[in-house]
Amino acid sequence: MTDNDKLKALKLLAKRYARATGQAQHVALDFVATRLGFPHWNALTGSAKGEWAPSEAQVAAIKAIVDKIPSYEGATFDHVFGGPDVITRGEVQGYSYELKTMLGDVCMNGHGWRILLRENPLAAPQVEIDLPHAQNSPMNDRELLAEAVGIAKELMQSVKARRFADWPRRATKPDAEGKVRHPFLDMAESNLWYCLHCNTEITGPQIATHQWHCPGCGASPLNIFPDAFWLKPNEEKPVPVQTRAEGQEIEPVISIVDPRPRLDLNKDKVTHLIRTALFEDATNASERLGASLAEIWVDDDLDVVVSFETHYWPEDKEPSTAVEVAALLGIEIEQEVVWSDPLFAWPGLGTTTQSTVEYTCLMLDAYRSHGATGDEDGS
Numbered sequence: 264m265t266d267n268d269k270l271k272a273l274k275l276l277a278k279r280y281a282r283a284t285g286q287a288q289h290v291a292l293d294f295v296a297t298r299l300g301f302p303h304w305n306a307l308t309g310s311a312k313g314e315w316a317p318s319e320a321q322v323a324a325i326k327a328i329v330d331k332i333p334s335y336e337g338a339t340f341d342h343v344f345g346g347p348d349v350i351t352r353g354e355v356q357g358y359s360y361e362l363k364t365m366l367g368d369v370c371m372n373g374h375g376w377r378i379l380l381r382e383n384p385l386a387a388p389q390v391e392i393d394l395p396h397a398q399n400s401p402m403n404d405r406e407l408l409a410e411a412v413g414i415a416k417e418l419m420q421s422v423k424a425r426r427f428a429d430w431p432r433r434a435t436k437p438d439a440e441g442k443v444r445h446p447f448l449d450m451a452e453s454n455l456w457y458c459l460h461c462n463t464e465i466t467g468p469q470i471a472t473h474q475w476h477c478p479g480c481g482a483s484p485l486n487i488f489p490d491a492f493w494l495k496p497n498e499e500k501p502v503p504v505q506t507r508a509e510g511q512e513i514e515p516v517i518s519i520v521d522p523r524p525r526l527d528l529n530k531d532k533v534t535h536l537i538r539t540a541l542f543e544d545a546t547n548a549s550e551r552l553g554a555s556l557a558e559i560w561v562d563d564d565l566d567v568v569v570s571f572e573t574h575y576w577p578e579d580k581e582p583s584t585a586v587e588v589a590a591l592l593g594i595e596i597e598q599e600v601v602w603s604d605p606l607f608a609w610p611g612l613g614t615t616t617q618s619t620v621e622y623t624c625l626m627l628d629a630y631r632s633h634g635a636t637g638d639e640d641g642s
């Protein structure tokens with residue numbers, strides 16, 4: 264494998280891991296990066312542009328981890344109740360509210376306030392009050408707030424009752440030895456479980472009490488496994504998780520929020536904007552491929568380096584829209600040129616047309632008349 268292939272392999276493994284564990288891809292990429300000793304994925308790719316490259320052994324180690332994670336696809340996995348349209352309306356001390364459940368969480372909305380209860384039983388109720396209502400929100404009344412949280416908790420109870428009805432009994436009721444079964448992944452019963460996120464060791468009764476959320480970090484049931492297969496023998500042993508004292512009430516966390524949208528520029532948003540600009544700068548099918556192939560690298564100051572592939576983006580072509588967009592955002596943009604194998608032979612064909620359909624016809628024709636056909640390969 265070339266270094267580039269190894270990076271691609273890591274990325275693919277992260278994708279598989281994301282699918283198997285029902286997590287966002289960036290979470291999975293960061294997970295792979297931390298397993299290889301980087302704080303996050305961008306740090307890994309940053310190093311890969313310099314001296315560092317993943318070794319075959321490292322790729323194999325990540326693959327071994329991903330291979331051991333059973334996919335929840337096809338499992339009796341019922342995470343979603345309710346939806347945006349299933350709303351209960353009511354009043355608490357004369358203040359009207361809307362109550363709904365989404366992905367296991369319960370949300371209560373009032374005028375200028377909302378209460379969020381997470382599926383994780385350890386998460387504190389989150390109360391948000393919009394800034395203009397900060398002084399006179401009904402949520403400032405402790406008694407009223409407690410009553411509202413109580414109403415939301417009642418709905419949470421029934422959501423959970425419905426969920427637990429589908430779980431195997433052994434998921435919530437440990438046997439005499441403290442053994443429990445994972446609620447929806449096909450894994451052996453065990454009296455010790457491990458959190459993929461924080462590496463802690465959790466007893467069967469603990470994980471059952473916490474409804475299969477990690478008592479340490481709150482990770483979802485999909486992150487809980489009967490052995491810590493991701494830890495190498497020489498790595499630190501998992502330590503028993505610390506749990507809060509039983510019966511300890513979790514106080515709501517109240518925050519005043521500014522409901523106006525706030526522009527929070529980050530690497531991802533900058534990348535999308537710059538790429539959109541590159542598509543606008545592309546004047547034919549070939550350059551559009553170039554815009555799509557260009558690697559856009561954003562550093563911590565959000566300054567941008569764009570690596571253009573020479574086959575598809577002419578070396579002397581100025582990405583003027585991208586430059587203009589960067590100027591509006593107040594960030595630097597640098598260009599560099601890289602050479603790699605073209606996606607298709609005769610990359611120049613795309614310069615003669617605006618139309619992707621026409622380019623595809625030209626490209627297929629060219630392969631038919633000047634390329635090797637599939638039959639010749641096999642004989």
Ligand SMILES: [Zn+2]
Nearest residue numbers: 458461477480
């Ligand atoms: Zn954890």
